Amino acid sequence: MSAPKKKKTIQKTAEKTGLGMDLLDGVRKGNVRAIARMISLAEAAKPESRPALAEIFRNAGNAHVVGMTGVPGSGKSTLVRGLAKAIRASGRRVGIVAIDPSSPFSGGAILGDRVRMTELTGDDGVFIRSMATRGALGGLARSSLEAVDVLDAAGFDLILIETVGVGQDEVDVVQAAHTVVVISAPGLGDEIQAIKAGILEIADIHVVSKCDRSDANATITDLKGMLTLGVRAMNMGDGDWQMPVLATSAEAGEGIDGLLAAIDDHGKHLADSGAIEERRRQILEMRVLKTAEDIIRKDFRGGRDKLSGLMKGLEDRKMGPHEAALKLLDKIKKD
Amino acid sequence: MSAPKKKKTIQKTAEKTGLGMDLLDGVRKGNVRAIARMISLAEAAKPESRPALAEIFRNAGNAHVVGMTGVPGSGKSTLVRGLAKAIRASGRRVGIVAIDPSSPFSGGAILGDRVRMTELTGDDGVFIRSMATRGALGGLARSSLEAVDVLDAAGFDLILIETVGVGQDEVDVVQAAHTVVVISAPGLGDEIQAIKAGILEIADIHVVSKCDRSDANATITDLKGMLTLGVRAMNMGDGDWQMPVLATSAEAGEGIDGLLAAIDDHGKHLADSGAIEERRRQILEMRVLKTAEDIIRKDFRGGRDKLSGLMKGLEDRKMGPHEAALKLLDKIKKD
Numbered sequence: 090m091s092a093p094k095k096k097k098t099i100q101k102t103a104e105k106t107g108l109g110m111d112l113l114d115g116v117r118k119g120n121v122r123a124i125a126r127m128i129s130l131a132e133a134a135k136p137e138s139r140p141a142l143a144e145i146f147r148n149a150g151n152a153h154v155v156g157m158t159g160v161p162g163s164g165k166s167t168l169v170r171g172l173a174k175a176i177r178a179s180g181r182r183v184g185i186v187a188i189d190p191s192s193p194f195s196g197g198a199i200l201g202d203r204v205r206m207t208e209l210t211g212d213d214g215v216f217i218r219s220m221a222t223r224g225a226l227g228g229l230a231r232s233s234l235e236a237v238d239v240l241d242a243a244g245f246d247l248i249l250i251e252t253v254g255v256g257q258d259e260v261d262v263v264q265a266a267h268t269v270v271v272i273s274a275p276g277l278g279d280e281i282q283a284i285k286a287g288i289l290e291i292a293d294i295h296v297v298s299k300c301d302r303s304d305a306n307a308t309i310t311d312l313k314g315m316l317t318l319g320v321r322a323m324n325m326g327d328g329d330w331q332m333p334v335l336a337t338s339a340e341a342g343e344g345i346d347g348l349l350a351a352i353d354d355h356g357k358h359l360a361d362s363g364a365i366e367e368r369r370r371q372i373l374e375m376r377v378l379k380t381a382e383d384i385i386r387k388d389f390r391g392g393r394d395k396l397s398g399l400m401k402g403l404e405d406r407k408m409g410p411h412e413a414a415l416k417l418l419d420k421i422k423k424d
Numbered sequence: 425m426s427a428p429k430k431k432k433t434i435q436k437t438a439e440k441t442g443l444g445m446d447l448l449d450g451v452r453k454g455n456v457r458a459i460a461r462m463i464s465l466a467e468a469a470k471p472e473s474r475p476a477l478a479e480i481f482r483n484a485g486n487a488h489v490v491g492m493t494g495v496p497g498s499g500k501s502t503l504v505r506g507l508a509k510a511i512r513a514s515g516r517r518v519g520i521v522a523i524d525p526s527s528p529f530s531g532g533a534i535l536g537d538r539v540r541m542t543e544l545t546g547d548d549g550v551f552i553r554s555m556a557t558r559g560a561l562g563g564l565a566r567s568s569l570e571a572v573d574v575l576d577a578a579g580f581d582l583i584l585i586e587t588v589g590v591g592q593d594e595v596d597v598v599q600a601a602h603t604v605v606v607i608s609a610p611g612l613g614d615e616i617q618a619i620k621a622g623i624l625e626i627a628d629i630h631v632v633s634k635c636d637r638s639d640a641n642a643t644i645t646d647l648k649g650m651l652t653l654g655v656r657a658m659n660m661g662d663g664d665w666q667m668p669v670l671a672t673s674a675e676a677g678e679g680i681d682g683l684l685a686a687i688d689d690h691g692k693h694l695a696d697s698g699a700i701e702e703r704r705r706q707i708l709e710m711r712v713l714k715t716a717e718d719i720i721r722k723d724f725r726g727g728r729d730k731l732s733g734l735m736k737g738l739e740d741r742k743m744g745p746h747e748a749a750l751k752l753l754d755k756i757k758k759d
Binding site: 139142143146147148149150160161231234258369370373374376377378379380381382383384385386396399400403404406407408409410411412413414415417418 | 474477478481482483484485495496566569593704705708709711712713714715716717718719720721731734735738739741742743744745746747748749750752753
């Protein structure tokens with residue numbers, strides 16, 4: 090889509106009414122307040138803001154979206170911070186969507202960690218947004234990927250999605266990236282290692298963080314061993330990408346440039362091999378599905394009366410949840 | 425529902441065809457193989473097994489369902505094992521549904537932990553089932569709560585659901601219990617503590633595990649402090665339940681009987697105050713909603729052609745995920 094054509098579409102749509110229509114221009118210009126307010130509209134999920142968010146989606150699709158995930162204690166947040174600095178140093182703009190309860194950008198803020206981000210604030214080439222992991226309306230995947238759209242439409246070159254690697258929704262979100270980085274770390278307990286096993290397969294790039302530690306080499310060896318044993322990239326359309334295993338120490342600033350280079354390489358690989366098309370399709374399919382679920386959930390919570398007629402049968406156990414769910418869907422259809 | 429009436433209903437339904445109809449009698453008699461196969465049918469989610477699972481639901485509703493959750497490293501699994509032994513010692517039967525990737529009953533088995541359960545095997549008053557946390561069809565909440573139904577219909581007195589306290593689906597499942605036990609432990613890192621903050625509010629009973637450790641008292645004090653600061657039970661219909669904070673050491677066998685007593689107290693409190701009715705209603709509502717989402721997800725994955733007509737518009741960004749989701753729901757309606 091050429092630039093002039095884009096501008097015309099926006100002007101035309103801006104004539105329509107709707108929440109956030111006045112923000113579209115600001116978002117496209119990278120105005121921090123407009124971006125923040127538009128993301129809040131995505132979180133609030135009001136029907137009146139749908140036209141503006143549809144317009145945002147229309148303008149998105151240019152950024153390289155990178156999912157960063159790892160188990161609690163793997164040093165994700167420090168690495169994300171380091172990577173953001175490296176991206177800035179390369180002259181590009183970076184957006185961060187943090188939906189990790191252990192992140193200093195989101196829930197971790199209760200620990201006072203947010204102060205560690207100050208070195209990145211005041212730079213309008215960086216935008217950081219933390220998303221609530223447990224909203225009343227659910228819809229974590231939908232709203233955080235709409236936040237990615239907003240940053241994308243605002244022209245950020247790279248967008249980092251940080252999530253903890255536990256929980257289906259969290260894993261779904263990070264998989265809605267073009268490049269998935271899975272972070273492992275030395276010295277974590279057995280229970281954490283078991284959780285880790287579940288996310289290794291979604292990686293395009295593996296990172297072992299905290300490589301200043303003496304036990305880091307064992308972790309790298311273990312990881313390479315697991316990969317040889319058959320844990321492979323689950324993401325489709327990867328062509329013949331050779332999955333790198335990188336050692337980093339975000340605290341010492343080591344390996345971060347190498348990670349950025351690997352991310353850029355993967356982006357280039359997707360484009361050159363044409364695999365990006367399949368990846369984009371998968372992401373869109375997932376988003377439609379998550380949004381459909383969201384619509385149902387909202388319909389349901391907004392109008393419990395739809396279910397109230399069914400509750401008696403359920404409580405008496407004359408009707409099971411499956412039958413009730415079918416009837417609920419039927420009631421939604423008739424609206 | 426009286427016993428003879430129940431029997432009649434089953435016989436009548438058993439005449440219908442359908443997967444698992446032949447297992448109903450075995451499940452009700454507590455036959456281990458029948459129970460295991462019926463749970464597998466719930467996991468497989470084939471339409472042909474719906475009548476049998478509906479019959480199972482009709483026969484469930486008598487067990488006291490207890491959700492056990494905590495952050496990775498909190499010692500959940502050891503505590504669940506200890507509690508199961510205490511329940512057996514009290515002369516009651518216990519079922520366990522483990523959907524925790526860090527549990528020795530499920531994903532943790534890759535660590536060889538499963539062997540630790542041997543002391544409970546060979547006793548038909550105990551049934552342990554681990555559920556895959558990341559199935560191809562999703563539906564973790566639906567299938568694990570159907571597994572609870574199966575154990576309920578099989579006459580287990582208490583059913584323990586073990587989940588890790590991270591991830592929306594996992595938290596939803598554990599909230600579908602009559603009594604929710606949240607486990608904290610001393611000596612966990614900051615990132616883990618931040619995650620913990622998100623699940624404190626769903627507790628009916630707090631447990632601090634590993635109380636043989638010297639730093640356990642500080643954890644108990646911290647927890648009581650957080651509770652005083654305003655983290656309260658989110659679950660509705662609790663009447664005036666006084667949330668206990670219990671110290672346990674599952675390894676040393678300390679505090680486990682006290683935990684069982686608190687669980688029994690909470691069950692009695694729900695019954696006496698009538699709060700159980702509201703709790704049951706909430707659980708059923710949640711199950712219907714999760715099942716409706718499941719149906720849509722399956723419809724979608726089973727017939728991607730429904731979406732294929734929409735993909736072009738999405739890929740060209742002429743249509744956003746929200747518009748596509750509405751069209752998808754519309755297509756589902758027309759079937």
